[in-house]
Amino acid sequence: MTIEACELTKRFGGAVAVDALSFTVRPGRVTGFLGPNGAGKSTTMRMILGLDAPDAGAAFVDGRPYGELQHPLREVGALLDANAVHPARSALAHLRVLAASNGLGTARIGEVLARTGLTEVARRRVGGFSLGMKQRLGLAAALLGDPPVLILDEPVNGLDPEGVHWMRGLLKELAAEGRTVFVSSHLLTEMALTADHLVIIGRGRLVAESSTAEFLAANSRTDVLVRASDPTALAAALRTATVSVEPDGALIVAGLEPAAIGDTAAAHGIGVHELTVRRASLEEAYLQATEGVVDFRDDQNRAGYPTGHLTEHPAEHLTEEGNHQR
Known part of the structure; x- marks a missing residue:
């Protein structure tokens, strides 16, 4: 029914x-x-x-x-x-x-x-x-x-x-x-x-x-946390992806699967210490989808919560x- x-x-x-x-x-x-x-x-x-x-x-x-x-x-x-x-x-x-x-x-x-x-x-x-x-x-x-x-x-x-x-x-x-x-x-x-x-x-x-x-x-992003022996060189090698660098030197890579990141690192002789897929939670996806239909928000709440x-x-x-x- x-x-x-x-x-x-x-x-x-x-x-x-x-x-x-x-x-x-x-x-x-x-x-x-x-x-x-x-x-x-x-x-x-x-x-x-x-x-x-x-x-x-x-x-x-x-x-x-x-x-x-x-x-x-x-x-x-x-x-x-x-x-x-x-x-x-x-x-x-x-x-x-x-x-x-x-x-x-x-x-x-x-x-x-x-x-x-x-x-x-x-x-x-x-x-x-x-x-x-x-x-x-x-x-x-x-x-x-x-x-x-x-x-x-x-x-x-x-x-x-x-x-x-x-x-x-x-x-x-x-x-x-x-x-x-x-x-x-x-x-x-x-x-x-x-x-x-x-x-x-x-x-x-x-x-x-x-x-x-x-x-x-549809409403969230998935990226990969990468720690490498030479993050600068790896970031330069990942030309087809969107790469950002964390304060501790870790890379956040969007647009490439972990296997492709690992293959690129190997081809350039760069050691990889960590490859972790980070998937958004339902809470994050929900907040993004409903951002325009909440009556009041704290303007200083940058995460949109x-x-x-x-x-x-x-x-x-x-x-x-x-x-x-x-």
């Missing part, structure tokens, strides 16, 4: 939260949904789930709007807000209510509690849960109907390192089972390890949609406030 966004547009007053956004999320892989703060990610997920009505365009799950699904929990599992649980209820009671509302047997409750590591705390009140435990409960609820589609907004938020590692493995496992897994996150290092495919937006518009490997190749003072898109801020009030 696929998720399709077709020219989705959403405005809140005079602010455009999502602007003619189109993409497809396919089964069998983890698709990461990335973008700066206020890019429209949460609003997009809410429109897919029928919680916000688009001003234009449409969203489909397996070719149908979410509102037309006969058994929603059995077709789409969603986690948008881990705190959206009555604090006086136990985890077990919360899942029982959801199961009853969707005609699901109680046996499935034990299965999802075990899969999310909550069996021992199932009878505890949710109000005493940490954020990480609430995330696990939210995921248990999303898995309750054994759905082929999962939509998860920041599911690793609040998890400790062990929990993040567990979540990564689970998401990959769910995708390997043939499910459609659509997950947003600000943890780019984690997305680099988890996501097979990326949908990246900025200011409500599509920035990139491709495999993670293709995105890295966003600071902690990025403003939210006004429309998405209003939506998030509405979620908290509900």
